[in-house]
Amino acid sequence: xxxxxxxxxxxxxxxxxxxxxxxxxxxxxxxxxxxxxxxxxxxxxxxxxxxxxxxxxxxxxxxxxxxxxxxxxxxxxxxxxxxxxxxxxxxxxxxxxxxxxxxxxxxxxxxxxxxxxxxxxxxxxxxxxxxxxxxxxxxxxxxxxxxxxxxxxxxxxxxxxxxxxxxxxxxxxxxxxxxxxxxxxxxxxxxxxxxxxxxxxxxxxxxxxxxxxxxxxxxxxxxxxxxxxxxxxxxxxxxxxxxxxxxxxxxxxxxxxxxxxxxxxxxxxxxxxxxxxxxxxxxxxxxxxxxxxxxxxxxxxxxxxxxxxxxxxxxxxx
Numbered sequence: 001x002x003x004x005x006x007x008x009x010x011x012x013x014x015x016x017x018x019x020x021x022x023x024x025x026x027x028x029x030x031x032x033x034x035x036x037x038x039x040x041x042x043x044x045x046x047x048x049x050x051x052x053x054x055x056x057x058x059x060x061x062x063x064x065x066x067x068x069x070x071x072x073x074x075x076x077x078x079x080x081x082x083x084x085x086x087x088x089x090x091x092x093x094x095x096x097x098x099x100x101x102x103x104x105x106x107x108x109x110x111x112x113x114x115x116x117x118x119x120x121x122x123x124x125x126x127x128x129x130x131x132x133x134x135x136x137x138x139x140x141x142x143x144x145x146x147x148x149x150x151x152x153x154x155x156x157x158x159x160x161x162x163x164x165x166x167x168x169x170x171x172x173x174x175x176x177x178x179x180x181x182x183x184x185x186x187x188x189x190x191x192x193x194x195x196x197x198x199x200x201x202x203x204x205x206x207x208x209x210x211x212x213x214x215x216x217x218x219x220x221x222x223x224x225x226x227x228x229x230x231x232x233x234x235x236x237x238x239x240x241x242x243x244x245x246x247x248x249x250x251x252x253x254x255x256x257x258x259x260x261x262x263x264x265x266x267x268x269x270x271x272x273x274x275x276x277x278x279x280x281x282x283x284x285x286x287x288x289x290x291x292x293x294x295x296x297x298x299x300x301x302x303x304x305x306x307x308x309x310x311x312x313x314x315x316x317x318x
């Protein structure tokens with residue numbers, strides 16, 4: 001298992017490097033000029049060429065692309081993420097304030113959806129073609145079909161009309177006031193987990209049904225084992241690998257969904273920071289945030305592969 005984990009760790013490095021290089025290249029070919037945005041001009045003819053050239057020099061935009069890339073990559077390695085072209089503030093300070101909110105929101109959404117999806121999926125499988133099964137299947141299809149922003153807007157309208165609740169304009173740290181923190185994040189986390197719960201419940205149902213048709217499950221029933229023992233020790237344990245895959249994939253997907261959810265609920269997280277940076281064409285901020293998201297996705301995939309090896313010793317490199 002140690003050899004397997006080391007190989008996966010070595011593959012992790014080129015994946016992150018490749019993602020960072022690709023992101024930098026894409027950002028360089030996008031149209032627009034942040035210098036013009038900062039100067040408040042609608043085009044190059046609206047400002048003097050001298051002022052535009054001076055600002056580009058100050059921002060380092062006049063250097064060759066390869067110099068900008070090497071400088072940016074070396075800064076990422078040293079955790080020197082540079083400064084925002086729009087606000088002039090260090091990017092790492094902005095992220096330090098926003099990442100805890102976004103990470104907590106993703107973790108809370110995953111916990112809510114997983115704790116709901118797995119039991120519901122198991123109940124749907126063992127009561128196949130009964131009323132609970134139809135209810136779960138309807139929820140699974142509906143949850144995948146409904147866009148997150150639409151669910152979020154409907155939830156806000158519902159809370160406003162019935163409870164006069166409005167999305168908060170700030171954020172309270174979990175360690176400062178856990179109760180207030182939960183009041184702020186519970187609803188966006190619930191919306192964030194709807195699609196996750198729908199997909200996980202559907203996958204759990206399918207995997208449990210598949211395992212329940214295996215010969216060793218029929219043997220366990222024939223031996224007279226209790227239903228709880230058959231379901232937990234034999235069925236659910238062997239059906240969990242595909243479910244873990246879906247949970248890990250959806251956990252990564254939720255970081256992208258933060259862009260919509262944080263904007264709708266006015267949360268000052270990483271997703272909303274990315275939207276503001278795109279609006280101002282703040283290229284360093286956009287690059288750093290996307291690289292951070294790519295890094296988080298790679299870490300989740302790495303941990304998932306290691307979990308595979310722990311759950312099933314047969315998973316090894318040839």
